[in-house]
Amino acid sequence: MPTIAVDKAGLFKALGQDYTTEEFDELCFDFGIELDEDTSTSQRPVVNGKQEPPQLKIEIPANRYDMLCFEGISLMLNIFRGKRTSPDYRLVAPPEGELQVLNIDKETARIRPYAAGAVLRNIKFTKESYDSFIGLQDRLHQNLARQRSLVAIGTHDLDTIEGPFSYEALPPEKIEFVPLNQNRSMTGAELMKFYENDRHLSRYLPIIRDSPVYPVIYDSKRTVCSMPPIINGNHSKITLETKNVFIDLTATDRTKLDICLNILVSMFSQYTEEPFTVEPVKVVSPHNHQSRETPDLTPRETQAEVSYINNCCGLSLSPSDICTLLKRMSYTASPSRASPDLIDVRVPPTRADVLHQADIMEDVAIAYGFNKLPRSFPSKSGTIAQPLMINKLSDIVRLEAAMAGWSEVMPLILCSHDENFAYLNHSDDSNTAVRLANPKTAEYQVVRTTLLPGLLKTIRENKHHSVPIKIFEVSDVAFKDLSLERKSRNERHFAAAWYGKSSGFEVVHGLMDRIMLMLKSAFVTGEEGLAKKGVQEAAYWIDEVNDPAFFPGHAAAIHIRIAGKEHIIGVFGILHPTVLEKFELRYPVSTLEMNIEVFL
Numbered sequence: 001m002p003t004i005a006v007d008k009a010g011l012f013k014a015l016g017q018d019y020t021t022e023e024f025d026e027l028c029f030d031f032g033i034e035l036d037e038d039t040s041t042s043q044r045p046v047v048n049g050k051q052e053p054p055q056l057k058i059e060i061p062a063n064r065y066d067m068l069c070f071e072g073i074s075l076m077l078n079i080f081r082g083k084r085t086s087p088d089y090r091l092v093a094p095p096e097g098e099l100q101v102l103n104i105d106k107e108t109a110r111i112r113p114y115a116a117g118a119v120l121r122n123i124k125f126t127k128e129s130y131d132s133f134i135g136l137q138d139r140l141h142q143n144l145a146r147q148r149s150l151v152a153i154g155t156h157d158l159d160t161i162e163g164p165f166s167y168e169a170l171p172p173e174k175i176e177f178v179p180l181n182q183n184r185s186m187t188g189a190e191l192m193k194f195y196e197n198d199r200h201l202s203r204y205l206p207i208i209r210d211s212p213v214y215p216v217i218y219d220s221k222r223t224v225c226s227m228p229p230i231i232n233g234n235h236s237k238i239t240l241e242t243k244n245v246f247i248d249l250t251a252t253d254r255t256k257l258d259i260c261l262n263i264l265v266s267m268f269s270q271y272t273e274e275p276f277t278v279e280p281v282k283v284v285s286p287h288n289h290q291s292r293e294t295p296d297l298t299p300r301e302t303q304a305e306v307s308y309i310n311n312c313c314g315l316s317l318s319p320s321d322i323c324t325l326l327k328r329m330s331y332t333a334s335p336s337r338a339s340p341d342l343i344d345v346r347v348p349p350t351r352a353d354v355l356h357q358a359d360i361m362e363d364v365a366i367a368y369g370f371n372k373l374p375r376s377f378p379s380k381s382g383t384i385a386q387p388l389m390i391n392k393l394s395d396i397v398r399l400e401a402a403m404a405g406w407s408e409v410m411p412l413i414l415c416s417h418d419e420n421f422a423y424l425n426h427s428d429d430s431n432t433a434v435r436l437a438n439p440k441t442a443e444y445q446v447v448r449t450t451l452l453p454g455l456l457k458t459i460r461e462n463k464h465h466s467v468p469i470k471i472f473e474v475s476d477v478a479f480k481d482l483s484l485e486r487k488s489r490n491e492r493h494f495a496a497a498w499y500g501k502s503s504g505f506e507v508v509h510g511l512m513d514r515i516m517l518m519l520k521s522a523f524v525t526g527e528e529g530l531a532k533k534g535v536q537e538a539a540y541w542i543d544e545v546n547d548p549a550f551f552p553g554h555a556a557a558i559h560i561r562i563a564g565k566e567h568i569i570g571v572f573g574i575l576h577p578t579v580l581e582k583f584e585l586r587y588p589v590s591t592l593e594m595n596i597e598v599f600l
Contacts, residue, residue: 004058004067007056007070008038011056011073015074016078027077028058030366030369034058035056035059036057036058037056038054038057039054065140065143065144066350068263069132069135071129071268072263079330080328086330086331087275089349090297091277091293094279095121099280099281100158100164101164101284102166102282102284103284104284105166105167107168108168108169108215110169110211110213111211112152114251114253114290115217115248115251115257116258116261116294116295117246117248117294118261118264118278118280119158119244119247120245120279121244122243122244123244123268123273124243125242127240136263137264144260145251148228148229150251150256151257152228152229152249154225154226155238155245157245157246160236161235161246162219162220162221163219163220165225165248166217166218167217168217170188170214171212172188172189173188174187174188175227177224179231179234180232180234183234188216201231206437206438207229217250223235225248228250247261249261262350263352265278265297266348295349298349299332300354304345305341305342305357306340306341306342309360312361315368317364317368319336322343325368326343326345329363329366330348331348332345390492393492394494397474397518397519398472400514401472401474404511404514406471408471408472408474409455409471409472409473410473411453411473413447413476413478415445415446419453419457420450422582424548424549424579425549425576431480433478434446434478447477451473451475451493454473455471455495456497456579456585458471459497460585467587468501468504469497469499470496471497472494472511473495474492474494474596477490477491477493478490478491492597493594493595494592494596495591495593496508496592497589497590498590499587499588499589504588505554505590508592511592512558520538521539521562521599522538522539522540523539523540524539538561540561541559542556543556543559547571550574550576551573551575554573555571555572556573557570558570562598569595574590575591
């Protein structure tokens with residue numbers, strides 16, 4: 001969990017009360033955070049001939065990104081103590097009426113496809129608030145943004161640049177500007193070389209170094225604002241005198257992008273001329289249908305069950321009591337008109353960690369007081385254990401294969417590129433497998449797209465055992481899927497391998513028939529006199545397939561029809577001798593692999 005150091009005198013002034021170390025430690029515990037150290041009782045360093053003022057080092061839960069700065073800690077503690085109400089964050093139009101515009105070029109999809117922006121108008125910085133503003137960006141970069149790989153934040157003095165702004169992706173030689181705190185202009189390629197030994201920035205260079213294009217943000221006069229995720233331009237750097245701040249964010253993950261933007265503007269909008277107001281930016285991105293106005297500070301509406309909260313906490317609170325407690329945790333809540341067992345909850349934009357009513361229940365417990373909760377075990381459970389359907393189906397298939405005499409194995413999900421493709425006589429189209437960006441060894445380069453390499457490597461390492469060897473696995477494979485936000489998807493497969501002095505084709509075929517029978521799928525055939533009539537719900541059949549991983553004429557694709565829709569769910573057969581040679585196997589191997597998610 002991150003530890004945040006804040007000025008002791010400044011925090012107590014913001015809280016309107018002085019505390020002893022013990023009293024403040026108790027307050028932190030009540031709120032669910034922890035006082036790690038009070039430096040007033042220890043020797044403090046001397047900086048520029050002046051001793052560092054006393055600090056409080058506070059350990060913040062990893063999910064509370066809104067408390068990664070002085071402003072968030074003081075605000076949440078004041079709301080918790082009833083000294084103020086939760087802020088009403090509002091979006092306001094600029095004085096001239098026209099929003100700043102950020103145009104996103106379609107080429108950015110090649111490197112960092114998402115962008116957003118906001119303006120903090122008429123903000124007043126002090127030395128302390130300025131340092132906190134920069135510090136929050138750094139902490140978001142290190143934690144939520146995963147070392148800037150997911151999100152990069154840039155801040156600029158809006159009075160030195162002019163919109164509309166454009167977010168583009170260009171070859172590094174075509175990008176030229178003066179980086180922050182430097183005095184000479186550099187191209188993108190020169191900048192990479194210049195900062196490769198920099199203690200702070202060198203860690204971010206690999207994010208874009210090998211890309212043919214680098215992301216860059218220009219203003220209307222083609223002045224470079226920033227080259228994310230590396231560095232801002234010196235032209236638009238903010239200072240203590242900055243009055244209007246333009247914030248840009250670029251990202252590979254839109255969810256993290258929105259969270260970072262909301263937290264940054266929410267925390268520092270309190271310093272604007274009209275507190276807690278933010279000027280939105282119009283993002284124009286028609287190529288990926290991401291055009292919108294950012295940020296969206298509308299509270300999220302959800303509901304929580306009164307009975308669930310009371311059962312989990314061992315309490316008997318009324319809906320009104322729960323709503324009162326939630327106000328101490330910066331929520332807005334009211335009893336629901338739909339049911340006496342529900343409360344309507346409005347989650348503030350700073351609370352991205354609230355995903356389920358369990359999170360709301362936890363905050364009710366914090367507001368009520370951990371030490372006040374009944375110490376007896378609740379008479380009723382607030383949860384009902386239930387497996388995910390895909391895991392339940394996997395267990396059914398796993399049990400059936402084990403009862404048929406096959407042994408389960410659990411290889412690693414990572415493998416080498418050759419094991420996943422070349423060893424199986426398959427080619428890589430670059431659109432199938434998820435690659436590791438910086439693999440430590442050649443053995444772990446891609447996320448497997450088939451379970452076969454793991455099974456064959458398991459047999460290879462156990463060749464000294466008696467034959468036949470019959471093993472299976474039920475686990476996930478992964479595929480690239482550019483239509484999804486994560487750009488990949490998991491798929492649950494079942495695979496089995498027979499290794500023996502005979503091919504074992506009929507044994508693998510029998511295992512497939514047994515699994516299909518257990519999944520209530522009837523076998524259908526086109527042979528005369530054998531066709532099954534009236535099979536409508538789930539039926540399967542096999543057709544010969546030409547797969548280079550298998551011996552010619554000894555492989556078949558598995559077809560299934562469920563609710564009138566046909567799917568090809570897998571393949572089985574005798575592996576080709578070249579495959580056996582690459583995996584150092586001397587006896588024949590028959591394998592089966594199929595996708596079981598279609599049965600859900």
